[in-house]
Amino acid sequence: MSDNKLWEGSTSFKEKSHLFKYRNWLAENHNLHFSTYEEIWQWSVDNIGVFWESLWNYFDIISYHPYDTVLEMTTMPDFKWFNGARLNYSEHIFRQATPDQTAIIFGNEQGDYLELSWKDLKKKVASMVAYLRSIGITKGDCVVAFLPNVPEATISFLAVNAIGAIWSSTSPDFGAESVIDRFAQIKPKVFITVDGYYYNGKPYDKTIIANNIANALPTLKKVIVLPYLNKEINSGFSQDSVHINTIFNTDGGELTFEPVDFNHPIWVLYSSGTTGIPKAIVHSHGGVLLEHLKYMAFHNDVHKGERYFWYTTTGWMMWNFLQSAMLMGASIVLYDGSPTHPDFYKLWKFSEKIKINHFGTSAPFLVASMKNKIVPKNQCNLSSIRSLSSTGAPLPYEAFEYVYSNIKSDVWLCSMAGGTDVCTAFVGGTPFYAVHSGEIQCRALGVSLYAYNDTGQEVEDDLGEMVIDKPMPSMPIYFWNDPDNVRYKASYFEHFPGKWRHGDFIKINSKTNGLVIYGRSDATLNRHGIRIGTSEIYRSINKIDTIEDSLIVNLELEGGNHYMPLFVKMKPTHTLTDAIRTQINQHLKKEYSPRHVPDQIIEVTDIPYTISGKKMEAPIKKILLKMPIEKSINLDSMKNPESIAFFIEFAKGI
Template sequence: MKKLWEGSKKFKQDSQLNNYCIWLKEQYNLPFENYHDLWQWSVENIETFWESIWKYFKIKSHSPYIQVLSSYNMPHCKWFEGATLNYAEHIFKQSHPNKTAIFFSNESGLNIEITWNELERKVTSVVNYLKSLGVTKGDRVVGYLPNVPEATIAFLATNALGAIWSSTSPDFGTESVVNRFAQIEPKVLFAVDGYTYNGKPFDKTETVKDIVSFLPSLQKVIVLPYLNKKALEYLPKDYVNINALYTINGGKLEFQLVDFNHPIWVLYSSGTTGLPKAIVHSHGGILLEHFKYMAFHNNVSEGERYFWYTTTGWMMWNFLQSALLMGASIVLYDGSPTYPKFDSLWKISDNLNINHFGTSAPYLVANMKKQLDIKRAHNLQSIKSISSTGAPLPAEAFNYVYENIKTDVWLCSMAGGTDVCTAFVGGTPFYAVHSGEIQCRALGVSLYALDDLGNPIEDDLGEMVIDKPMPSMPIYFWNDTNNARYLSSYFEDYPRKWRHGDFIKINSKTKGLVIYGRSDATLNRHGIRIGTSEIYSAVNKIKAVEDSLIINLELEGGKHYMPLFVKLKTGGSLTNDIKQAINNQLKSDYSPRHVPDEIIEVTDIPYTISGKKMEAPVKKILLKMPIEKSINMDAMRNPESIQFFVEFAKTL
């Protein structure tokens, strides 16, 4: 693996992780020579490790905990029982009244800065209004909002009350929203009247009314007039303008204490093949995990500016809020990442002096495919780290970042999921960045690659498994009798071990990792397992191809059929030369087994709203499973793209 970057001696010494190591030596007499030894200790002594996180970050509990961990039996274990705390209280412990807490921009050119003092005032006003509605601990408050300051304010107010937050973004359709929110029976809805994307306005007033009609539990709808200042004229008279709440006399912001294991929010699986799983995390579990990850794996510090391009429907929005725990400012952006120009996000970084720039792997790959020379067009002097998640980041995209974006930057490729609202694997300031590799397994994450017999392996493809509990694992799924769906989602294949559904390879020398795609969409080619990311990595090198999707069908008689679907760049058409170039690239980079049986041109590749390729649903369609059991169109970003595969299946 090619080494692309390594932090200086000063960078390592000044890091939050090194400060923690010094503290461990002072408090526990635990000296560590390197990151891997520290990780090994953290997973072999998880109770001591997580208690050290509690102490290091000075978690404020209003009652003592009885024990760190009740049991190692996932998912039935409980953490820090007896402790009472509040996540939002820890956010506002970082308050510096006149400093900026939130920077906000949108594609229409709006720029807003909100100080800590203003943030606290607005949160207090919303808390008081929610109290007047009778919202109390355990009630559900939901947001149908873009990535705007009002979403953060509504979440923090909900959290301060001990109520449970949940959100979706306004690009979700009525059915998709109702499929999520109806499960948890919310008492209050924060909704937007519309938004702008790619320069086009999208009025959502009728959608909001439709959503409300399907949620009989709602007692109040609070509207953000974002697209149109007169939006409330087109909505029922009992809907409340959120701006009116800010005039309510605030007083002092008070925090409702809740049990460590009390729900903080409900997140949702993509729901591509059924009702989305309503995943519930705990106040304390998220607090500890996000303190750990922000500090030690992202090195976020007080006064820095932390950005992630996300919507409120992706777990990275929730993750982004936790940068406030570090005393950092969060940078919110609403709109298309490529409007009005493809490099718009980099321009925002220049304008706002972003220190930590978070995005998705597909965005970096798209920049690479466009052959954008970002470092020539932009300064980016303030950027210390670029983080990437959402899909495996191919080696050539690693190389592109250092060649065309910034040479002296810490590239933090990370992977985790909505399931735990964090990353299992990610960055460490102690290691070098190698092309195509995620740097490390995160502290406290007892993660291994297992072979077909369930034995831990290195330097070979294996199933990603976590064999010890983490505080941010779900406390339960909503309305999941006897944890049946929870158990079947993660614990069916390996008893008492969390199977995440990814294929990985752990490098025994660098201790880095490569993720090869979802194991439930694995290409089992003549008995050899192939990760889908390998195919995409090679195909990405073909300039004529904009995007691709690979599927392998296991047929009767031990036969296989592996078609590759390609979306060509605008104006292109699939020629024999392009097909040959793809096949040659796959053979050259990997093996003849990677060559598809057929290459087929499509107009678009199916994606979920959160930006994941829909390999498994397409596979089900091609296997001629009923479409209603294969895919939920309302969970798609581009539902029209699926029709090709429905028709194509008829020809097989």
């Protein structure tokens, strides 16, 4: 952990924040007085029912029926929030509408650009609502989408949500079987699809795959097509399909909203499915609404009229999270295409053009920019950006310092971590704290999160499992097709009964109250009895210019033996040499310990990643332990399935 302070908000920055206003509101309305963020956080987790009810009142939730109780609970996961309340997520977005102001800004790598006003957005959503109702779609039906990150995806989601139907989406870079594994579980009635997409300057026709998906979903009533490659006709689709613009060009009348129970499903998200059929994770309408209002206001400080961007696809939970910026009256900024085509400056130039206020991306993008020595501040005017958020993987301290040296010296860097499981962040930013190198600023309000050692005791300043010991409204209400919550309970609540074990390896700094995440605990390197987070290895290797990427696993073999190989992908024009191997080992030994030194360093052509951009350490470990391939990895869940061939062959020699 580092005490190197990189940034701190000015007094004005803090006093203009939503969190400052909420703190004053608590004092005025509840006689609660707090001087620090940590005091507010402690109160919020000691009094979770009171805290979440305060948000209900503070954000003035529109409800069509009063709730009976704030929280009913025996032990986790047997809990229910705001029982009896009826509301609608989409309605809370449109109450922020200022007709002539911009709601959505869209750009793509081909140079297309679009601004959609709140007035036009409302009209298109109303048209989609009218169409869905005309074909019999009602509350509780499932509508699925195979779409890029385009305005039509947001419009469709808001319409599906407005009628109380259930949304689910994947991006068109998913393979057919991967999509079918997801969508077939929930028996959708409508399939909204694209005919293809562009990436790295190349078109990818998905017509055949989209038709294969539709044919594998026998519950469908209708296929809606967005022609993205061929904008004129539904080329390659059945005549029974409908062009999405036909729907949008029809007057839908006044937009109305269907109130649903607080605990009614809002959408279905999916686990990565790296080793089997993905878990279909269901969140509640009201739980997501309250959580997203809390995070966008108090942890990202998004204000009405600002422009909020996150580089994502519709297959990552950050797409769902991105929509919630509209709850604050902000414009959401969508981008479709490669973030590095034609070069690493693409998104920064886009930000300059759009004047983005909140820029969101993945940790791997920032690390890759650092390793490629990109200096956006010298090429682009980034004065509009006031927060830069990062998630998807631990952000190493070198990347923190890279941001302040090469991107923007006065930006609020909000490293955050959460997951598909809750569609939010457990830990993230606060305007009240400084940013310290390598650390996430805080535990989010209402998130009773601690580091546990192996005996279930809370620890600070030491590595431990991330555990949440009290419920959050956006925890799943259930997994689809999971009678008695068997898979749900097994996923989070078995290791520490009645408490959520998230699967991350963390350390909480008692001095700064910040946190460092050391990687997934299921990929933790247990080296001669000492647990090592994979992020420590990657941080050290990131400093070696000739290496582009790496992956490390530790294998527990027979007779108590261990084997820890490190796989490295070299930068173009470089190869792995004994000198580089020595450099790696010396870095690890000097910065950490001899236990961090791998048993072998092997060059590979590529590092395996999921479609959502996570390194596949656990599946590779299973392959190297010679577990059956079908039980080790799902190739359809991968961004680069061809990379696996090397590891399958390598395993034969272990």
